[in-house]
Amino acid sequence: MAEQREMKEKNPWHSAVVILITVLGITAIVALVTTAVLQNKPLLQKYKYGIVLDAGSSHTAVYIYEWPAEKENDTGRVHQKHICKVLGPGISSYSHSPELAGESLRTCMKQAERFVPIRRHRETPLYLGATAGMRLLSMENQNVCDQVLGSVEKVLRSTPFSYQGARIISGQEEGAFGWITINYLDDRLKQGSGTTGALDLGGASTQITFATNQEGMGESAENTVTFRLYGNDYILYTHSFLCYGKDQALKKTLAQQAQVGNSSVLDPCFNEGYSVDRNYSSVYSSPCIMAGKPLETGYSFTHIGKGDASQCQQAIRRIFTNPGCNFSRCSFNGVYQPPIQGPFGAFSAFYFVMNFLNLTSDSLEGTREKMERYCSTPWHQIKQQHPGVKEKYLAEYCFSGNYILSLLTDGYKFTSETWSTITFIKKISGSDAGWTLGYMLNLTNMIPAEAPDSPPLPHAGYVTLLLFISLVIFVIFLFSVKSLWPRCTTQTQII
Numbered sequence: 001m002a003e004q005r006e007m008k009e010k011n012p013w014h015s016a017v018v019i020l021i022t023v024l025g026i027t028a029i030v031a032l033v034t035t036a037v038l039q040n041k042p043l044l045q046k047y048k049y050g051i052v053l054d055a056g057s058s059h060t061a062v063y064i065y066e067w068p069a070e071k072e073n074d075t076g077r078v079h080q081k082h083i084c085k086v087l088g089p090g091i092s093s094y095s096h097s098p099e100l101a102g103e104s105l106r107t108c109m110k111q112a113e114r115f116v117p118i119r120r121h122r123e124t125p126l127y128l129g130a131t132a133g134m135r136l137l138s139m140e141n142q143n144v145c146d147q148v149l150g151s152v153e154k155v156l157r158s159t160p161f162s163y164q165g166a167r168i169i170s171g172q173e174e175g176a177f178g179w180i181t182i183n184y185l186d187d188r189l190k191q192g193s194g195t196t197g198a199l200d201l202g203g204a205s206t207q208i209t210f211a212t213n214q215e216g217m218g219e220s221a222e223n224t225v226t227f228r229l230y231g232n233d234y235i236l237y238t239h240s241f242l243c244y245g246k247d248q249a250l251k252k253t254l255a256q257q258a259q260v261g262n263s264s265v266l267d268p269c270f271n272e273g274y275s276v277d278r279n280y281s282s283v284y285s286s287p288c289i290m291a292g293k294p295l296e297t298g299y300s301f302t303h304i305g306k307g308d309a310s311q312c313q314q315a316i317r318r319i320f321t322n323p324g325c326n327f328s329r330c331s332f333n334g335v336y337q338p339p340i341q342g343p344f345g346a347f348s349a350f351y352f353v354m355n356f357l358n359l360t361s362d363s364l365e366g367t368r369e370k371m372e373r374y375c376s377t378p379w380h381q382i383k384q385q386h387p388g389v390k391e392k393y394l395a396e397y398c399f400s401g402n403y404i405l406s407l408l409t410d411g412y413k414f415t416s417e418t419w420s421t422i423t424f425i426k427k428i429s430g431s432d433a434g435w436t437l438g439y440m441l442n443l444t445n446m447i448p449a450e451a452p453d454s455p456p457l458p459h460a461g462y463v464t465l466l467l468f469i470s471l472v473i474f475v476i477f478l479f480s481v482k483s484l485w486p487r488c489t490t491q492t493q494i495i
């Protein structure tokens with residue numbers, strides 16, 4: 001009897017039931033959380049691809065983009081998987097043998113076939129956008145321009161990808177899509193505030209694009225682009241200066257210094273000791289050079305370096321014309337420009353040149369000083385210091401650095417104060433800054449006008465909350481069982 005009483009006091013049923021309930025409770029919580037995690041887990045990551053060819057004036061580059069298939073409309077999800085630089089010059093340089101323009105793309109397109117998984121080939125959109133080199137060729141000879149585009153089209157159509165067209169993009173598109181690219185990669189579009197302006201320097205044209213307010217933009221419709229992205233409205237100022245890319249600007253500066261008939265040109269934009277014989281026709285062979293073309297070809301001159309940065313900038317300033325401004329304010333050549341609103345990202349040749357000259361983080365004054373020093377360094381010394389750099393490129397850095405200084409200050413009116421708002425960039429989060437990504441995002445409708453609905457909690461937060469609530473319910477349940485149990489057992493004893 002005493003033993004029975006003791007057993008009753010110990011209440012074996014009580015501990016057994018509590019253990020059972022605990023086990024069942026824990027099993028239920030584990031099952032619940034496992035189901036929630038599995039149900040909401042992102043499916044096995046599937047990727048999609050897009051290919052854009054940037055047919056620039058100096059060269060063509062093939063960009064392959066990749067993004068998770070189910071996250072198409074999320075900002076910052078598309079990234080550059082691979083870039084292939086086409087060997088040889090830009091497609092506009094094939095005017096004498098247009099069929100070779102297409103052929104030049106074959107090696108990179110074969111590479112693209114390896115980088116995009118075979119099962120995705122047929123659905124991968126393929127675009128080619130040509131910029132200022134082809135704009136100039138179309139001004140010079142529309143027929144040859146069409147032949148070049150036809151030749152690249154033929155080769156692109158023969159690839160397994162979904163060919164979507166090869167065309168010359170406008171200067172506004174080039175500027176606006178460059179702006180979209182850098183703000184998309186910086187993940188600024190969803191936030192709706194504080195965007196970054198885009199400065200793009202090519203070989204044949206240069207673009208400036210920044211967000212501005214309505215008041216500033218009433219004046220010039222041709223410089224206005226509006227977008228509604230992720231539920232935010234943007235009014236962009238954009239302008240593309242044809243013939244003001246660094247290669248055409250160099251021709252303009254040289255042509256303006258050269259007098260046909262003179263046997264030599266003493267050029268402050270080239271280092272002292274530099275001396276190269278040039279044909280006048282190589283300088284004037286561009287629709288960017290309006291006046292002073294020699295009637296006869298065959299004239300040549302010796303291009304001699306003088307190495308003087310301030311004189312070089314004076315020479316450069318003369319290629320910016322000042323025909324008067326018909327607006328409240330202008331940049332140069334009578335082109336409207338509202339007050340600049342930074343910050344700015346400066347890419348393409350802005351970056352290549354400033355990076356070479358080690359000028360990506362200097363003040364405006366510091367930049368001027370370094371340019372003076374670089375230009376006054378004798379040519380033989382420059383060559384010694386940079387043995388791996390091609391002479392043609394090396395020779396042009398004194399001009400290019402001064403051109404960038406002049407374009408940004410005399411042209412766009414950046415000052416000592418606003419200079420620091422410019423960041424010279426090549427890539428953002430692994431993708432090149434440039435117009436191609438923005439172009440593809442736009443054509444594939446990957447940036448929605450309205451912000452897509454998103455769940456109120458991220459996946460990890462959702463699972464944690466579920467776990468926490470389950471635990472709370474379980475603890476409450478345990479307590480209630482514990483407090484009810486003695487009454488239950490007493491009742492059993494009475495019976």
Ligand SMILES: Nc1ccn([C@@H]2O[C@H](COP(=O)(O)OP(=O)(O)O)[C@@H](O)[C@H]2O)c(=O)n1
Pocket residue numbers: 055056057058059090131132133201202203204205206245246247348349352353
């Ligand atoms: N590593 C590199 C690559 C290009 N570049 C220059 O960057 C410019 C690129 O221009 P681009 O071919 O895109 O010409 P656009 O059609 O944009 O005017 C050219 O002036 C090239 O010489 C450079 O300075 N360093």
Ligand SMILES: [Ca+2]
Pocket residue numbers: 056057131201202203348
């Ligand atoms: Ca370009």
